[in-house]
Amino acid sequence: MPRMNMVQALNSAMDVMMARDENVVVFGEDVGYFGGVFRCTEGLQKKYGRDRAFDTPIAESGILAAAIGMGVYGLRPVVEIQFADYIYPATDQLVSTAARLRYRSAGAFTAPITVRSPCGGGIFGGQTHSQSPEAIFTHVCGLKTVIPSNPYDAKGLLISAIEDDDPVIFLEPKRIYNGPFDGHHDRPVIPWSEHPASEVPAGHYTVSLGQAACVRPGAEVTVLTYGTMVHVALAGAEEAGVDAEILDLRTLIPLDIETIVASVGKTGRCLIVHEATRTSGFGAELAALVQEHCFYALEAPIVRITGWDTPYPHALEWDYFPGPRRVAEGLKRVMAD
Amino acid sequence: MAQATEVRRRNKGRELSMSLEEFTKAYHDMLLIRRFEEKAGQLYGMGLIGGFCHLYIGQEAVVVGMLSAISEGDQVITSYRDHGHMLASGMDPRGVMSELTGRRDGYSHGKGGSMHMFSKARHFFGGHGIVGAQVSLGTGIAFSNWYRNNDRICLTFFGEGAANQGQVFESFNLAALLKLPVVYVIENNRYSMGTSVDRATTAKDLAHNGAAWGIPGAQADGMDVVAVKEAAEIAVAWCRAGKGPYLLEVKTYRYRGHSMSDPARYRTREEVQQMRAEHDCIEGARAKLLALGVEEAALKKIDDEVKRIIQDAADFAEKSPDPDPAELFTDVLKEDAAA
Ligand SMILES: Cc1ncc(C[n+]2csc(CCOP(=O)(O)OP(=O)(O)O)c2C)c(N)n1
Ligand SMILES: [Mg+2]
Numbered sequence: 001m002p003r004m005n006m007v008q009a010l011n012s013a014m015d016v017m018m019a020r021d022e023n024v025v026v027f028g029e030d031v032g033y034f035g036g037v038f039r040c041t042e043g044l045q046k047k048y049g050r051d052r053a054f055d056t057p058i059a060e061s062g063i064l065a066a067a068i069g070m071g072v073y074g075l076r077p078v079v080e081i082q083f084a085d086y087i088y089p090a091t092d093q094l095v096s097t098a099a100r101l102r103y104r105s106a107g108a109f110t111a112p113i114t115v116r117s118p119c120g121g122g123i124f125g126g127q128t129h130s131q132s133p134e135a136i137f138t139h140v141c142g143l144k145t146v147i148p149s150n151p152y153d154a155k156g157l158l159i160s161a162i163e164d165d166d167p168v169i170f171l172e173p174k175r176i177y178n179g180p181f182d183g184h185h186d187r188p189v190i191p192w193s194e195h196p197a198s199e200v201p202a203g204h205y206t207v208s209l210g211q212a213a214c215v216r217p218g219a220e221v222t223v224l225t226y227g228t229m230v231h232v233a234l235a236g237a238e239e240a241g242v243d244a245e246i247l248d249l250r251t252l253i254p255l256d257i258e259t260i261v262a263s264v265g266k267t268g269r270c271l272i273v274h275e276a277t278r279t280s281g282f283g284a285e286l287a288a289l290v291q292e293h294c295f296y297a298l299e300a301p302i303v304r305i306t307g308w309d310t311p312y313p314h315a316l317e318w319d320y321f322p323g324p325r326r327v328a329e330g331l332k333r334v335m336a337d
Numbered sequence: 338m339a340q341a342t343e344v345r346r347r348n349k350g351r352e353l354s355m356s357l358e359e360f361t362k363a364y365h366d367m368l369l370i371r372r373f374e375e376k377a378g379q380l381y382g383m384g385l386i387g388g389f390c391h392l393y394i395g396q397e398a399v400v401v402g403m404l405s406a407i408s409e410g411d412q413v414i415t416s417y418r419d420h421g422h423m424l425a426s427g428m429d430p431r432g433v434m435s436e437l438t439g440r441r442d443g444y445s446h447g448k449g450g451s452m453h454m455f456s457k458a459r460h461f462f463g464g465h466g467i468v469g470a471q472v473s474l475g476t477g478i479a480f481s482n483w484y485r486n487n488d489r490i491c492l493t494f495f496g497e498g499a500a501n502q503g504q505v506f507e508s509f510n511l512a513a514l515l516k517l518p519v520v521y522v523i524e525n526n527r528y529s530m531g532t533s534v535d536r537a538t539t540a541k542d543l544a545h546n547g548a549a550w551g552i553p554g555a556q557a558d559g560m561d562v563v564a565v566k567e568a569a570e571i572a573v574a575w576c577r578a579g580k581g582p583y584l585l586e587v588k589t590y591r592y593r594g595h596s597m598s599d600p601a602r603y604r605t606r607e608e609v610q611q612m613r614a615e616h617d618c619i620e621g622a623r624a625k626l627l628a629l630g631v632e633e634a635a636l637k638k639i640d641d642e643v644k645r646i647i648q649d650a651a652d653f654a655e656k657s658p659d660p661d662p663a664e665l666f667t668d669v670l671k672e673d674a675a676a
Pocket of ligand 2: 525526527528529530
């Protein structure tokens with residue numbers, strides 16, 4: 001089986017879908033001729049032509065609105081917003097139209113669009129290249145939100161997203177495009193090729209939206225996480241020496257509540273880890289759900305390890321980033337009671 | 338003013354107002370930016386600067402020419418390609434470089450980085466990482482000037498790529514409607530990241546982008562500081578007279594990649610070489626100065642002085658301490674600053 005990093009896996013997903021379905025079109029800033037700033041769309045314009053893989057001007061609001069219109073009328077647009085930090089100009093159309101179209105038209109129209117966007121920190125990007133805005137989208141009813149943590153999932157989930165009839169926000173943790181990153185920023189980068197999830201089938205396959213994956217079975221505590229933090233959580237569990245069961249949620253909406261409930265029911269403890277800021281982050285929703293579903297199974301208060309409630313700084317990145325040491329501290333705290 | 342006449346003659350009779358003294362200062366200011374950017378590039382290569390860093394090399398004449406036409410108190414706002422604008426605004430190279438290295442003595446205490454710096458004292462309002470954002474912000478600053486009737490104007494710089502953002506056109510409309518004192522300066526360096534201007538818009542002359550709202554537009558050769566200043570003076574006079582916004586498209590070129598991580602494979606080496614060899618604003622100014630009879634030794638003195646300032650800034654930025662980790666939590670909201 002071919003080995004792929006996450007960029008190649010995402011590229012392969014779009015390639016497969018463009019070959020299968022002529023209604024799939026891919027566009028965004030620097031996406032066509034240049035192949036994307038992270039090279040995710042490299043070669044697509046050459047292969048499928050300028051009508052199907054093209055550059056847009058820098059105008060996120062307009063790009064997204066156009067995608068919705070295209071989607072309403074039969075196409076399956078895959079839009080790249082160059083960094084998740086630039087998605088805000090487009091949130092108007094995402095919230096006011098894409099998310100509401102099905103409801104508003106009693107199911108007559110939908111917006112089968114996929115919005116790919118690199119998110120997250122760890123690349124020294126400062127405040128306008130590092131944000132994790134997933135909770136902004138999970139708060140809006142009518143959108144699906146996906147965040148893969150490895151090449152195999154990235155491709156399978158992206159194909160599912162493109163095939164999905166509803167709008168999907170597909171956030172790609174850019175720090176792990178080229179290799180899994182466990183938060184030890186001072187250690188050499190490990191390429192994906194040394195990771196089993198870099199074995200990616202060349203053709204079509206899907207990973208269903210709404211299914212969490214257990215990346216580390218354990219008995220003492222359940223860790224709920226996604227994206228880059230899956231790898232950080234693995235390192236944190238090792239550092240803490242705790243037998244943690246680590247769940248990679250993979251999609252936030254729809255959420256695999258059954259898997260979460262089964263795991264917390266078994267371990268009786270829960271740690272939530274995400275890179276995004278804490279207040280009103282997706283972790284707050286997870287904590288509420290675990291409390292609602294697993295209250296009598298819980299042996300200790302739920303603990304959250306997250307980014308601090310500040311803008312993402314230029315300096316002090318590793319004080320900001322919730323690395324393995326903070327995860328380990330969280331694990332110890334949740335085990336203490 | 339015999340000297341001014343001479344400069345004018347070298348510019349083939351175009352109307353301009355720049356004495357030899359001003360012209361020499363412009364040369365100094367452009368060189369200061371060039372050397373600052375080269376040093377920043379070096380420090381980046383050494384790992385002392387990290388993250389996103391966009392160099393202004395090639396475009397120096399634009400900001401120096403524009404700022405030579407405004408008065409103390411007029412405001413300046415631009416994008417993330419902002420080091421040149423800060424230096425031309427009179428901000429301290431030490432503070433700018435220390436922000437790049439993410440140190441305590443940086444203008445934003447290391448929290449903003451290359452793209453996000455401000456100086457109230459020098460009327461510089463960023464440094465904005467979001468493409469196009471500064472255009473609407475600059476329009477708002479101009480509104481404040483108009484409202485307070487303070488005779489100030491706001492120079493609002495943006496790239497030809499940013500010129501396609503929706504909010505730019507929204508701002509044009511508002512500024513024209515209210516006759517706001519804002520000079521919009523499109524720095525057309527032909528590329529927005531990997532996308533050339535002809536792949537981003539069908540508009541041929543971006544100077545006409547405000548035409549629908551009756552905003553006067555003009556073009557200037559951004560590789561010639563005298564030409565930029567000449568165009569700037571007309572624009573500034575228009576705004577200052579209360580006639581509303583003015584749009585300048587300044588044709589320029591960036592020599593380096595979009596940011597430090599861009600190998601610039603979307604254009605040919607020859608294209609870059611040709612611009613450098615035939616149109617460089619600093620080389621051009623230098624040749625003009627020599628032709629005007631300025632001694633080689635006088636230019637050498639300027640070069641040495643600039644080198645000294647830049648080395649001092651780099652040394653300072655290297656020695657400045659890291660910000661205190663507690664600084665992470667300050668200035669999120671006002672009470673944090675007080676706490
Ligand atoms: C809203 C937004 N969209 C996209 C980007 C990514 N981006 C940063 S710079 C840039 C190109 C801008 O080109 P231009 O306006 O011509 O300025 P130049 O870099 O040439 O100075 C892009 C697409 C961004 N920072 N903000
Ligand atoms: Mg440009």
